[in-house]
Amino acid sequence: MTELISELQRERVYRLAASGTRSDGRTPEEVRPLTIEKNYIKNAEGSARVKLGNTDVLVGVKVELGVPYPDTPDSGVLSTGAELIPMASPYFESGPPRPDAIEIARVVDRGIREAHTIDFKKLCITPKEKVWICFVDMHVLDYDGNLFDAASYGAMSALTCTKVPASKIGKEDYPLPIQHYPVSVTAAKIRDVIVIDPNRQEEQIADARLTIATDENGDIRAMQKGLRGSFSYEEISRVIGLALKASEVIRTKIKA
Amino acid sequence: MTELISELQRERVYRLAASGTRSDGRTPEEVRPLTIEKNYIKNAEGSARVKLGNTDVLVGVKVELGVPYPDTPDSGVLSTGAELIPMASPYFESGPPRPDAIEIARVVDRGIREAHTIDFKKLCITPKEKVWICFVDMHVLDYDGNLFDAASYGAMSALTCTKVPASKIGKEDYPLPIQHYPVSVTAAKIRDVIVIDPNRQEEQIADARLTIATDENGDIRAMQKGLRGSFSYEEISRVIGLALKASEVIRTKIKA
Amino acid sequence: MTELISELQRERVYRLAASGTRSDGRTPEEVRPLTIEKNYIKNAEGSARVKLGNTDVLVGVKVELGVPYPDTPDSGVLSTGAELIPMASPYFESGPPRPDAIEIARVVDRGIREAHTIDFKKLCITPKEKVWICFVDMHVLDYDGNLFDAASYGAMSALTCTKVPASKIGKEDYPLPIQHYPVSVTAAKIRDVIVIDPNRQEEQIADARLTIATDENGDIRAMQKGLRGSFSYEEISRVIGLALKASEVIRTKIKA
Amino acid sequence: MEDVEHIEKKMKLIDENGLRLDGRKPEDMRPIRMEVGVLKRADGSAYIEWGGNKVLAAVYGPREAHPRHLQDPTKALVQCRYNMAPFSVTERKRPGPDRRSVEISKVISEAFDSVVFSEQFPRASVDIFIEILQADAGTRCAGLTAASIALADAGIPMRDLVASCAVGKIDGVVCLDLRKEEDNYGDADMPVAMIPRTGEVLLLQMDGHLTLDEFDKAFGMVKDAIGGIYEMQKDALRKRYAVTAEEFSDLPEQAPPERRAPPEREAPPEMPPEDGEVPQ
């Protein structure tokens, strides 16, 4: 079941975006208000509730003992999941994660894993035998657009306040070793107009989507294009620029 | 697919119940004929085939070696399942257990587990490492109402004749250590009338259901209310009384 | 979703078969051209791509370390799977294997296992602890009839070129110890006519199917009758004869 | 006999002064805080903090039930999905329904089924979603209590609010509203949901061991507690609508928040009726 939108609405949202003032009053280059509440869940080793406009995501990190993968015997393990629970939208259904949720989880996962966000070597207890496993569960509570970024901010915020429960094995708890702070920024292309942090209506009529994660040095750490439309090279470059610009204040909030 | 029943039938069954003589000739406080055949299955460590009226349930207990749960390292493990196989009713479907079957299994499970029916400490072989696991599988062969009680009687009867196959580990087989004999009795409320051990037709038109398990001391060991209707405090008390009264002869049959 | 075929086509295919010259020009006792390309997949320990007419099956064998079954502690393990992927026919669907695919996999599996095709004792490394597991995966790429035989030839061909990767545990790689070369031949009965190696159209209108696997000594190693029709004893005997006759040249190709 | 041994070994839950681990007396409840209208997308929603529990409830509907073959031509389906977030418990819970949550979803669905005027909405569904964000025993009671005010927030016509609380027995003493350690090491637990005004019991489960006298005592105790929760529910609803009114006066230009009109819905009873009259 997908949400349908009338041609009239579609035209209205496009016109607004094209005019430079979006349906919620923002400029095309403006991110919605972002609030981050860390340590929201006491049963989790790390957690954060993130509101990006009306989009509301709760992320919990559980750190448990486990066995490393055979090909990385001296590294901890990351396991990332996203659930688009039916509470968050009339168009989300219960059941196993659908492609949308899987794509979000995998993009966030790669953003953490491939960008070397965490020093996984420091999560090894006994090589080949015992390591810490980080389960990052992203729970979408209210959907009003741009889950990619909201989930990503939630995951990064939760990780930054995660304590490895080493006291369970007779050592001292220590913070998860974070090495980088990649920040993802998502743009939507509506016909010829590009806006960042699209809200739900904008997302519905968007032709294409582009997520760019950049780090504290201004380098690119991850990209993911979505939807049926296309981007030109110039458009991609412009989105990278917008992402770099928007990411700084967001990074400050995530690190806070 | 749920079974539909006409308004006419509904009215007829209610009238009969209200009159004090039910469609099958019983009084409201009367349980159907109960027969229990123990040790029905030679491949199981314990088993019983129970007929409660025309409701026919076969329960097998398999006792196998396994690992204890981390939080109860010196206790055996209980695993209870119910299958409403399509043989038993045109309205049962194959596939994974549905909520009805899960509720039955869980109520029976709690009735055994939380009522300390079995001394699970005596099923420990090596703490943290090796214990006996009891699989109680309730197989409904013919459905004519009141599966809660039929399944529960089957499970209790099978457990009372279960042998722990300790000869597999070089010791002597011994009977499963049973400590209590809780007996569940289920009542159906049809408008203002309460009957116990409802048959299929009564169950179909019942507004509410209440299962009470009581033990040999007259204490309550489990309760479960079901269906959309409600019970008043007085009605609950009355059902407790009916359950206590009916349970004695049933307990004798289960222990036999 | 099953393929439908018109009465007219049905009649035409039957007439041809009855006339002694089939729709593709073969005689009733003739197998389609068979080509076998071994070692097709370098990532597999053994593999073969088999074309039986236009039916195209790719079989890969992976040999991995694992634990033996408790009841055969000194034997390697065989695990056989068939996937009728939707690439191969408009009537194959994605999802878990359906009865058709399961039947093929199981018949091939029994043909290997029960015919003692492989000396599984020679796949034991440490009894009770470590053995080689052979995963035989049959991937149907193009379906034009008679998957039973095409899959079976693919499996046997892949096994005959499989190397046990013993170098992984510091020993020398060695070929999988093959003891027998059972060859399956499938016959279709269309009304009163029997043809072997049925093509897709013949399979669609067949009343009954009979697969016979025979070994290099002319003995029977497996049989499987399928579809709703029946065979008389005389018909079975005739199919056994046809199978014996056809199997020799096929066995030569498999061993090559 | 084994019970004695069991008690001897286990954690002491009541001290010499008759106080519980967190200093409560047997009849004391944990602190409760509830808020209505906390989600934007859902038709109705509520959040509850109940001791260490953090629970969200959302309601969608009445809306067309799907898949279609499940539709009831005579009434709306009232269906609840109770779900625990993977991080809500000490040991991570695998996502997706387990047998426990299937059972709880079933008994909560049944509890609301006769309270909602479902006959007004044939072929429709009223979908209740309860998410346990943080768990500390008593989650089904907290979820049911929150769901009840989320239903009211969604404007679903109901006979009355439903309120819920658990009672149990620890160290042989009947106590209200067990927390996790008390539930794990206690002797009995009995969650109850009622229509507080009429005393109709809509959910009742119990496991463990209660004598008849203990049951009577426990029932009386939990009935009183449920009365108190009912008052909190009404306060939370009043606060919500008061705030909304305020917002409206502050922002006269802005349209009211969009909400899909259910098919032929009666005017939503913003507040449950104070008298005992039950329509229909």
Place this chain on the structure above:
Amino acid sequence: MEDVEHIEKKMKLIDENGLRLDGRKPEDMRPIRMEVGVLKRADGSAYIEWGGNKVLAAVYGPREAHPRHLQDPTKALVQCRYNMAPFSVTERKRPGPDRRSVEISKVISEAFDSVVFSEQFPRASVDIFIEILQADAGTRCAGLTAASIALADAGIPMRDLVASCAVGKIDGVVCLDLRKEEDNYGDADMPVAMIPRTGEVLLLQMDGHLTLDEFDKAFGMVKDAIGGIYEMQKDALRKRYAVTAEEFSDLPEQAPPERRAPPEREAPPEMPPEDGEVPQ
């Protein structure tokens, strides 16, 4: 070579007198007992004890096939579900279908498909449920044999009864009706189902190793056995209807047990036709 070694190591299944583990001669079957009409809810049912096997079969239908998109507008679907109870085997079996039971369900469905006059019931299904309560080798034959008389009990119009038995080879000797140890350590197993009167083979599977001569011998042996089973099936059906008649005469006041009339069903052939004529 490996076969020799295999035989040397394995359990001896036939003693010096040519007798099997349970004292049977090669051509002996295990004791069989069958009963028709053992379940109340099903349209037809039968119970069979066959050596250590205990098997129930039930039939529902002809009834509307569902889901609807599976309906065949030209004939009824004949579909069998073969299932093993978790406790029916030595090591507990996880509930639900495994690959083995899917295959067996398929070949049994096919065996009955041409025997039932399915063209009389378009869009309908005839559902056969076989439950293995206790297993001791030969369960598919036992189940098929029981299902056949359960179909007759349900009044499903059929060309004839189907009967089934297995034959195999142990210690190099062709033997009828293997039990579990014989099946596990034997050389070959071949389950067969036939229409006994016509000799039409409806189910045939074989694995292991048989020479052509052994196959001929085995086939002859199992054909005879199936003839005997056919007689037992007819006896069981006769007994059932005799008892029913008796019950009726004893209880003249009581209505006959309710049974859903299938759509436009022919009068059920209570007994298979004795002559070879096949109605259509």
Place this chain on the structure above:
Amino acid sequence: MEDVEHIEKKMKLIDENGLRLDGRKPEDMRPIRMEVGVLKRADGSAYIEWGGNKVLAAVYGPREAHPRHLQDPTKALVQCRYNMAPFSVTERKRPGPDRRSVEISKVISEAFDSVVFSEQFPRASVDIFIEILQADAGTRCAGLTAASIALADAGIPMRDLVASCAVGKIDGVVCLDLRKEEDNYGDADMPVAMIPRTGEVLLLQMDGHLTLDEFDKAFGMVKDAIGGIYEMQKDALRKRYAVTAEEFSDLPEQAPPERRAPPEREAPPEMPPEDGEVPQ
């Protein structure tokens, strides 16, 4: 810092002469071979060998989308299923979709969605099946490239062909078309799919670490490569139709291979249009 340590430990991927493990220069691609029309049953098909990758693509459609409730009344669904054979990778992959293949299927579906003239086929589906028979990094690019010519082979009307290639960074050097070891131990990987004539990017993913300059360099490099692949695609299609023509002249008596006519399909563009004109 950690990156430095990481690099020090890991496999050296570029030698002192600036050459890669297999002797390639940074801007070199692996050998590619493609063939159109390799399967009999599918409406269109193609096979590609790309370095160590062996990939088949098949296309069915336009055909009625099912299940029906997924049909779009305004356009055809373009849906891709990317699947790895269990034996295609070093460690056996369990059959069935994992999260990785679900994501890849999604992004490939999206890449083709706007290229196919799907509005011509309401309620239909165009189904693309990509099977990875042997994997050596870059499988999604190889699959997409093959699927594009399989779509053309099936006669599906498209704006143009789509071509795809990956670019990455290893040992700090931007390199084209990584093979497996390079992907595993490299610093970044970026698969791209484009309409080569217009430069429209339809698929873009990247993970790892690229500076802005590196991204620009990588993008330019992959754009050129994609142009080359486009030429190979056209060659393969030309070869296919040349062969077909030849076959036809050799076998004048034989009817052309049967192919289901899609509903109201335009004449299939055997070759993508060379000019920039886009019909609609």
